[in-house]
Amino acid sequence: MRELDNMTVKSDKKAGCDPRDDSFDLKKTTLRVFRTNTAQGKDSHFDSLVVPVQRWTTVLDSLLYAKSYLDSSIGIRYSCRMASCGSCGMKINGIPRLACYTKISELEDPVVVCEPLPNFPVIRDLVTDFTQFFNHHKSINPYIQNLNYDKTEKIDEVSSSHSHRQSREEVDKYLQFSYCIKCGLCYSACPTVATDTKFPGPQALAQLYRYYADSRDAGKNRLNIVDDRHGLWRCHFAGSCSKVCPKGVDPALGIQLLRSYMLGISKDKRNV
Numbered sequence: 001m002r003e004l005d006n007m008t009v010k011s012d013k014k015a016g017c018d019p020r021d022d023s024f025d026l027k028k029t030t031l032r033v034f035r036t037n038t039a040q041g042k043d044s045h046f047d048s049l050v051v052p053v054q055r056w057t058t059v060l061d062s063l064l065y066a067k068s069y070l071d072s073s074i075g076i077r078y079s080c081r082m083a084s085c086g087s088c089g090m091k092i093n094g095i096p097r098l099a100c101y102t103k104i105s106e107l108e109d110p111v112v113v114c115e116p117l118p119n120f121p122v123i124r125d126l127v128t129d130f131t132q133f134f135n136h137h138k139s140i141n142p143y144i145q146n147l148n149y150d151k152t153e154k155i156d157e158v159s160s161s162h163s164h165r166q167s168r169e170e171v172d173k174y175l176q177f178s179y180c181i182k183c184g185l186c187y188s189a190c191p192t193v194a195t196d197t198k199f200p201g202p203q204a205l206a207q208l209y210r211y212y213a214d215s216r217d218a219g220k221n222r223l224n225i226v227d228d229r230h231g232l233w234r235c236h237f238a239g240s241c242s243k244v245c246p247k248g249v250d251p252a253l254g255i256q257l258l259r260s261y262m263l264g265i266s267k268d269k270r271n272v
Helices: 002-015 059-069 131-139 157-161 168-172 175-179 185-189 191-195 202-212 240-244 251-262
Strands: 027-037 042-053 089-092 095-098 111-115 122-124
Touching: 027 059, 027 122, 042 059, 059 111, 089 185, 095 185, 095 240, 131 202, 175 202, 185 202, 185 240, 202 240, 202 251, 240 251
Parallel strands: 027 111
Antiparallel strands: 027 042, 089 095, 089 111
């Protein structure tokens, strides 16, 4: 039995189960990781780290390998590792992306440059401060507002079990915008955010449309929240927000649809 176990261990080493085993023929790539620590006032710089990669290796996998075996001081934020939480957003080779959703093999570059997201204050290395981002998100009241629904709805067996029924057409108006995971990639890619910190950003504006277009919502003052010089009209429609969204949301479209309501091109058919 021991001989069988030893044979298994040897075969695993030959198969290259341990990525640190030099005998296993792995491709390697160089990570250039942005390093800084604002709390200690250290100057920013880049560290170059050589890591092994395979066809399925993501940028997050490589960063975690570097953190585990090469430099444990690398600061990085991550959680789900499946493009659902939005925690691992960073600028990879000049483009805002999710590290867990970006395969190194698809970058087709021997050097992978990892930097913190633009338009966010840097806390340490690749970790940024989302306080302002979430404040903008909260400012648009991201929830259904319909306080009078229960008072006006007829109470019977059907209404009590289906109090907010919607048709397929009504759902389609806002469905894609509900896929937002608040990763901040669109916010980091927006040139207007870079020049105006009071601008809510594409994420917040798209979410405002998501609730405004929802037939269950009866909020009367949603559009007033962004009807000023730093709000909806500040968008220059660069479209970069829609290009970087990992979930296929089109914030630029949501902003234009909001403008159509503001200008009276689209009619608000809600009973408010």
